[in-house]
Amino acid sequence: MFEVIMYDGGVYRSDELFEMIEDVGGAVLQKIRSSQMLTVTMSIPSEDKETVSALCKEIGGEVKEVPLAGTEIAVVGPTLGRHHMPHPICDIAEALRRKGALSIVMGLARGRGKQTAQISASEVGIINEYDAAILCFGNFKSCIEAKAELMKDIRIPLILVCGPRPEGLEDYCEGIIPGVGRKSERMRSSEERNKLEEIVSMTGEVLKDKRKRMSEDPLFVHPSEVKQVLENYPPIDMCLRPSPIVLHMDGLRAKIPYDENIEAVSNIMVYDRRLGDIAKITESKLDRSSMLIKIKTGSEVEYDDARNAAKKP
Amino acid sequence: MDITVHGSDPFGNEGYKVLFGNIMNDLGEALAIEKAELVLKAEIPLFIFSVRLRAEPVSKTIADVSSLREEGSGVYITITDERYAPEILKAMWSKYGRNSVDQQTRFDMSVSNADLETVSKTVVASGEEVVKEIIGAVWRSMPEGIRVRHVFITGTVITVVATEEIMKPEYMKEGAEVHIAMGGSADV
Numbered sequence: 001m002f003e004v005i006m007y008d009g010g011v012y013r014s015d016e017l018f019e020m021i022e023d024v025g026g027a028v029l030q031k032i033r034s035s036q037m038l039t040v041t042m043s044i045p046s047e048d049k050e051t052v053s054a055l056c057k058e059i060g061g062e063v064k065e066v067p068l069a070g071t072e073i074a075v076v077g078p079t080l081g082r083h084h085m086p087h088p089i090c091d092i093a094e095a096l097r098r099k100g101a102l103s104i105v106m107g108l109a110r111g112r113g114k115q116t117a118q119i120s121a122s123e124v125g126i127i128n129e130y131d132a133a134i135l136c137f138g139n140f141k142s143c144i145e146a147k148a149e150l151m152k153d154i155r156i157p158l159i160l161v162c163g164p165r166p167e168g169l170e171d172y173c174e175g176i177i178p179g180v181g182r183k184s185e186r187m188r189s190s191e192e193r194n195k196l197e198e199i200v201s202m203t204g205e206v207l208k209d210k211r212k213r214m215s216e217d218p219l220f221v222h223p224s225e226v227k228q229v230l231e232n233y234p235p236i237d238m239c240l241r242p243s244p245i246v247l248h249m250d251g252l253r254a255k256i257p258y259d260e261n262i263e264a265v266s267n268i269m270v271y272d273r274r275l276g277d278i279a280k281i282t283e284s285k286l287d288r289s290s291m292l293i294k295i296k297t298g299s300e301v302e303y304d305d306a307r308n309a310a311k312k313p
Numbered sequence: 314m315d316i317t318v319h320g321s322d323p324f325g326n327e328g329y330k331v332l333f334g335n336i337m338n339d340l341g342e343a344l345a346i347e348k349a350e351l352v353l354k355a356e357i358p359l360f361i362f363s364v365r366l367r368a369e370p371v372s373k374t375i376a377d378v379s380s381l382r383e384e385g386s387g388v389y390i391t392i393t394d395e396r397y398a399p400e401i402l403k404a405m406w407s408k409y410g411r412n413s414v415d416q417q418t419r420f421d422m423s424v425s426n427a428d429l430e431t432v433s434k435t436v437v438a439s440g441e442e443v444v445k446e447i448i449g450a451v452w453r454s455m456p457e458g459i460r461v462r463h464v465f466i467t468g469t470v471i472t473v474v475a476t477e478e479i480m481k482p483e484y485m486k487e488g489a490e491v492h493i494a495m496g497g498s499a500d501v
Contacts, residue, residue, distance in 0.1 A: 083457035113458020113477050114358050138456065139328040140355035164324035181328050182456075184335040
């Protein structure tokens with residue numbers, strides 16, 4: 001059983017930490033260096049957690065629990081206008097990030113208004129690429145209820161954050177958190193901080209449910225194992241974008257151009273199998289310079305193997 | 314600033330009262346507003362935001378926002394209202410050139426080869442601009458999707474009526490009633 005923890009501290013003696021992660025058979029999920037400060041999200045065997053935590057403290061860092069590590073979550077607002085940004089959307093994204101998730105902020109092109117609010121198919125496609133989404137609506141009950149249409153095509157776990165509690169939207173989303181609404185300033189009062197914690201904890205619960213459903217037919221390989229292999233692929237190794245590989249619960253996002261790399265990535269061997277055979281690799285709808293790798297489940301791979309064997313003369 | 318909210322959604326009423334106050338404070342308009350009345354009918358949708366200003370916006374000259382004295386062949390300006398400092402500097406630069414303006418601190422500057430009367434009568438903010446800023450602040454506090462707007466202005470009262478699609482005559486009538494109740498005239 002692997003556990004995910006986060007080291008938050010300085011770069012001093014961090015090479016010892018990386019060596020220990022490798023020694024215990026763990027993996028670095030994310031590494032962010034800012035000047036002399038370093039944040040490392042790592043997946044390590046449970047039995048070695050104590051040893052790794054002790055080393056983190058010895059080198060002057062802090063160990064944090066990160067229940068949302070290894071997930072990418074979209075926080076979606078009706079638009080990118082100043083009426084909705086940066087608060088509360090960026091506050092929510094920040095709270096998720098503090099718990100280990102990689103969060104992105106997104107505004108719809110025509111999400112404002114009551115009768116005229118719309119979501120396009122491409123926006124739905126982009127949102128569906130993430131592990132979960134948090135949709136932020138405003139202060140009026142009738143307005144929130146009228147915007148239910150925006151949620152109906154989203155297939156990933158969805159949490160609605162809004163002002164008053166709407167009625168009849170329970171089937172459109174996994175959870176509703178009322179009491180936020182439109183904000184013009186940072187959520188910093190104790191009541192608002194509690195609300196952010198509530199959002200984070202509900203997101204954790206929703207993802208836990210998703211994980212539980214996935215465990216009924218587990219993935220053929222864990223995304224972090226594919227990540228370790230992909231890290232040695234030169235275009236990713238040389239990629240200057242922040243977090244060139246982002247872990248998802250059912251795969252990963254590699255921030256390299258699809259057209260140029262699809263063939264090479266498909267042929268990368270993972271446990272003596274082509275990555276293209278054990279995963280569905282598609283171009284990201286977000287931009288042309290990313291690809292999505294959705295790892296097939298054990299039964300899917302088995303089914304493919306049986307079908308291929310039947311085709312052979 | 315006294316804010317009164319009328320609306321059918323209790324959460325929206327409370328939320329918009331705070332929001333309106335915060336936005337006006339952020340944009341520096343709160344001091345200019347004496348009273349605000351917000352009518353929030355999200356179910357229609359119809360939003361009427363009416364504000365009464367403490368004083369009718371008039372043009373401001375440099376003499377209104379600073380103290381002036383003659384020094385040799387120039388004029389020494391001590392700015393008393395900070396928000397006009399950039400405008401004063403801009404006006405002096407364009408009138409006398411950068412070489413003639415020496416800004417010692419944010420509030421003090423001397424202008425060489427200038428006469429007191431011309432400097433004191435230089436307009437740094439027109440009343441129209443103030444009204445424009447207040448209308449902008451009201452628009453910012455309204456919901457983003459409520460884009461069809463009509464503005465009534467009489468003296469110190471500014472009323473913005475807004476809806477999402479078609480501005481019906483009854484909306485305008487309701488807006489005019491709020492405008493009159495706030496002290497605006499009926500012939501807008």
